[in-house]
Amino acid sequence: MKNYDVRDLTLAKEGKLRIDWAGKEMPVVNLIKERFAGKSPWRECVFLPASISPRKRPIWRLALKEGGAEVVLCASNPLSTQDDVAAALVDYGIPVNAIRGEDNETYYQHIITALEHKPQITMDDGADLVSTLHKDYTDLAANVIGGTEETTTGVIRLRNMARAGKLIYPIIAVNDAQTKHFFDNRYGTGQSTIDGITRATNILWAGRKVVVCGYGWCGKGIARRAQGLGALVIVTEVQPIPALEAAMDGYQVMPLIKACEIGEVFITTTGDTTSLIRHTSCR
Amino acid sequence: MKNYDVRDLTLAKEGKLRIDWAGKEMPVVNLIKERFAGKSPWRECVFLPASISPRKRPIWRLALKEGGAEVVLCASNPLSTQDDVAAALVDYGIPVNAIRGEDNETYYQHIITALEHKPQITMDDGADLVSTLHKDYTDLAANVIGGTEETTTGVIRLRNMARAGKLIYPIIAVNDAQTKHFFDNRYGTGQSTIDGITRATNILWAGRKVVVCGYGWCGKGIARRAQGLGALVIVTEVQPIPALEAAMDGYQVMPLIKACEIGEVFITTTGDTTSLIRHTSCR
Amino acid sequence: MKNYDVRDLTLAKEGKLRIDWAGKEMPVVNLIKERFAGKSPWRECVFLPASISPRKRPIWRLALKEGGAEVVLCASNPLSTQDDVAAALVDYGIPVNAIRGEDNETYYQHIITALEHKPQITMDDGADLVSTLHKDYTDLAANVIGGTEETTTGVIRLRNMARAGKLIYPIIAVNDAQTKHFFDNRYGTGQSTIDGITRATNILWAGRKVVVCGYGWCGKGIARRAQGLGALVIVTEVQPIPALEAAMDGYQVMPLIKACEIGEVFITTTGDTTSLIRHTSCR
């Protein structure tokens, strides 16, 4: 009997190309795969990772399989599944239950189908899976020995559950890892923020007056890349220590209200500043 | 009688949005438009610019119209016309004869239709228009007082014509302008090269070993931006003076054959190096 | 009766120029002085700061005086007193007991003379003053309500005293302040290390292969400045997280033994690496 539900299996070839491409950028996972080879440290262990979407995650799933685990997949979000990657994973022998754009009912049905595999480790991305498990399938939750949660939003939900004494098994917050904090925010978000604005607007960064609101890890990464592309960077920051850091790093530092008069591009790293910029008579 | 030929006039609204967006980035043209206002320095002068495509050019056409000129448009390339921008220009009162993907016959027919307006100034982009004018319409060419040519390819064709004593009127090579040379290459090509690679490959630049082949204006611009995004930049250069400049600017400088062993991303600013990289056992 | 002992009072004029120059760079202390003006928050409080030397410290002493305090000075080191600054401070009404190059006996005699003022707050720089107070003048120590210690060396001595239950009054370790840590190391040491090498060797930094051993706060500051002057920076680092940071910041990262083959200038931020460099057949 068919133990998966994906859009179209013929997309597998395209999906494999994407997975291979992403794999080239992941030397550490490749090293781990090699270490697993022929040893099966995870045999008889059932993993249930939610989310198929970003091209890099499938590599992890395949590494676990290489390590002897039984891996089952559902989505963490009805909109983010990449159908070709899902088809490729089925082809690699992983039961995937996820279709891009599925309705809410199908989405939760897919989670339940995945749960029937009786997972021992969950890898969640937003806490929908863990919530479902804790609400309606507490018997299955008792079977789980631990899990991970990717997002800040998910961690907030889980912390509330823990505080209320309702979290049945321990979960690691991926965000707390030093390598996430130091690297993802500064280098990853630093680049992708700049990149997103380029794609949306086609602007030339050289000579552009760029206001970066907030000089935390993200702000530092963005400011440095914007300057590296030739922009004139202005930093706004309400905390005195990072404000001083920004000044000592050679940026103009000023109150947001004044930056609004000068700036051409505004990048906020905290939600609070967005509305202020919107209400200012800036370009 | 209809004096234009475009895909679909209802696309005008979308086209106007594109033109307006581009216009915000063109303060100098806007200043010129203001200077023209109510003075009509170009009245009774017929301009024939070839090319509708890049979003910024229509702004120039409209500025000329503001200055009193009669402006007529054809394409410089059957593939680059943006149909919505073409529709918008018709709406602004400029006769446009160009449809994206038109066949070769229609493309040249559109040029001829435009020529019937008896242009006094041509603005070409590849020299198709000027060639047509010199081959079959020498009587109309006699009416032209001058023109401009945008591309290097076009300039080569025109220089050959001039050398053979066959160029009927003077044409300015836009590429020779200092503002083109200094700025377009270093800042424009510098950014768009990096951007193109990001869009095609989704790589993170931080920590990436990037080999820039050639340290002329383009190479300088690319190297600086790559370093500005956190890459480790290696320069290869066969001329001793710019090779020394690259070293003094803090980059690693080495022969291409050695750079091939280390590099992860290769950017050549001259065609010669591409084949060498391809034939090397690099990743 | 003369309550001071300095080299030569006629040096006061020169000393005042130095103090004024340093004062221009100290806007925060100047703000504090203004806040003190006419309020005397420190009246009837006796401060005993050790050390006259760096040009910036006298500004602090004068600010305290402005705040109503009685301020008495001795040296923290027989070699670092600036005689002209000492003379200037006497002229400003502060009893100074310190002469550059004084012998050990005079140095300690000067500390004792200062202690006779019965200080309530000590500001030490190496812990000689505090040690003297705890060894031979415990009755005076009982009078002290608190103090500060500038150096790491001094803090180590004090922590040992505290551990042994022998520290009579609380002392703040200046080094623990975030503004010390974040700023002094990265920007201050970052610049002065580069500067010291320039003065000693007269090298041109552009194109120079500079090995920075250690990528902590000091190393980060040094690496950035060396690159900012056009050097090619190589980082060596034994901790994996900062080593990864260095790579993502665009520097070459390699084992020290390999860096020794390539590097031209070596800057260690930890003592351990010095001997290794010395024993390598590097230039």
Add this chain to the structure above:
Amino acid sequence: MKNYDVRDLTLAKEGKLRIDWAGKEMPVVNLIKERFAGKSPWRECVFLPASISPRKRPIWRLALKEGGAEVVLCASNPLSTQDDVAAALVDYGIPVNAIRGEDNETYYQHIITALEHKPQITMDDGADLVSTLHKDYTDLAANVIGGTEETTTGVIRLRNMARAGKLIYPIIAVNDAQTKHFFDNRYGTGQSTIDGITRATNILWAGRKVVVCGYGWCGKGIARRAQGLGALVIVTEVQPIPALEAAMDGYQVMPLIKACEIGEVFITTTGDTTSLIRHTSCR
């Protein structure tokens, strides 16, 4: 008979250390020396270089000697001779006639003594030697086949002589070399300007508002290094093209009068701006 006149031969040891140190930084001259070895391309040719001072020049003199030349030295300026280097050169077999601080009469007497060697090639630095030769020793000048001149001042004097038809032999202006122009100004002056200000003022560059007046080769080099040390760089420039370059390189660009209100450190690369800054009510 003694064919030299220096301060004190016992300084030779110290002078040799200085020469050796400078020699380590001169790989190209060292390569040339090696190429000369055993070939004597300059045998029977008499060189008369004026100037002993900068530590690097003696290396050149020794390379010529290695090449078989007879080399004789005088000063180009009574104040710039380094007596220890002069002593070392005598020890290496080069007749030197120069003493730091010698009076005008001795200075010219030393030039005349050197001329008695009947030089065939002169290497001047300010044109005092060449002027003497043309004024009073035209018979010896006829013997000279060519020369070099280091300074702009010297070149101006020589151009005037050439224009008046009075220059007897051809002289190369060192300043016209691309390697001088591109490298000395950007990297050399770029660093030494920053360095000079640090030594004179002891300022921290991080966060400092630095105004660079003029964005030519020197200005570009200074601006980049100041930014590389963490300064906030403001550029003033009266030429539109380099002003635009400065903006596209990410610096603030504004009229000098406005920069005077903001700036903390002012660096002019043209004499004209100095008086303007002086007359502005800036700090």
